[in-house]
Amino acid sequence: MILDAFNLTGNVAIVTGCDTGLGLGMALGLAEAGCDIVGVSRKPPHAAAQNITALGRRFTAIQADLSHQKGLEGIVSTAVERMGQIDILVNNAGIIRRDDALNFTEKDWDEVMNVNLKSVFFLSQAVARHFIARGGGGKIINIASMLSFQGGIRVPSYTAAKSGIVGITRLLANEWAAHQINVNAIAPGYMATNNTQQLREDAARNEEILSRIPAARWGTPEDLQGAVVFLASDASAYVNGFTLAVDGGWLAR
Ligand code: NAP
Numbered sequence: 654m655i656l657d658a659f660n661l662t663g664n665v666a667i668v669t670g671c672d673t674g675l676g677l678g679m680a681l682g683l684a685e686a687g688c689d690i691v692g693v694s695r696k697p698p699h700a701a702a703q704n705i706t707a708l709g710r711r712f713t714a715i716q717a718d719l720s721h722q723k724g725l726e727g728i729v730s731t732a733v734e735r736m737g738q739i740d741i742l743v744n745n746a747g748i749i750r751r752d753d754a755l756n757f758t759e760k761d762w763d764e765v766m767n768v769n770l771k772s773v774f775f776l777s778q779a780v781a782r783h784f785i786a787r788g789g790g791g792k793i794i795n796i797a798s799m800l801s802f803q804g805g806i807r808v809p810s811y812t813a814a815k816s817g818i819v820g821i822t823r824l825l826a827n828e829w830a831a832h833q834i835n836v837n838a839i840a841p842g843y844m845a846t847n848n849t850q851q852l853r854e855d856a857a858r859n860e861e862i863l864s865r866i867p868a869a870r871w872g873t874p875e876d877l878q879g880a881v882v883f884l885a886s887d888a889s890a891y892v893n894g895f896t897l898a899v900d901g902g903w904l905a906r
Contacts, residue, residue, distance in 0.1 A: 664688045664689070667729075669719060670693070674847055691736060719746050725776045741885045749848055777795075794839060798815040798841065835889060839881060843862050866900075
């Protein structure tokens, strides 16, 4: 039956940046659908640990700094060692730096590209090697942005990285679909998290953004739960290389 295809009982999902905002929302959604969760974060993830174990799911934390690529293979081997397997990877961790393009520094360029694009690629590579060695496929879900489709303003490295996410999502889907690995992305619209705090605190920008969202509200972490469970489940078995916007209609406007 079709609802059974959404059931994730017995699956193990790695979620990066699992303890705040969208990552926490998606980790909880996956856990509610039946997943055990491997949470990757820089600090001990108390909220994720508490909420996920309260649902009766297993949770393990792996401390890692995704601003460099050393240790990405270790995340995969530690996850397999502790949980027995990995079925799903959600590449959620991300940062943003704001400045005029004329003043933008190489440091702000490199830091964002490292976390938002380079580590996404190399962690996906490490997880896909596990999926292929084990057989039976797997799911990779990348987090894109409205700035995967639009230029934005004052966020050059973020726009470059998130545009790159759509590209590597397609490339990896092309290379790995034959291994039953689905690689897709979710492009959240304007969501109320730390990432957008500066925008929401600027009354003029807040009003400008809100008035352009057809749904007339900022999105919430819960708004991503349906999309992430769908893309993590058998219900999306023939969905490959697609970036699904969850944006209250922003791109339709
Ligand atoms: P957030 O609360 O700031 O979450 C970002 C997460 O990434 C945090 O958990 C953070 O952990 C983690 N992270 C950052 N740098 C890291 C590093 N070097 N190593 C390991 N983890 C690191 O903001 P969010 O809105 O939920 O963002 C989640 C994702 O959604 C990001 O990829 C963001 O670009 C994307 N997104 C957000 C929006 C939006 O409107 N909010 C829209 C489109 C896309 P720490 O606590 O350790 O910093």
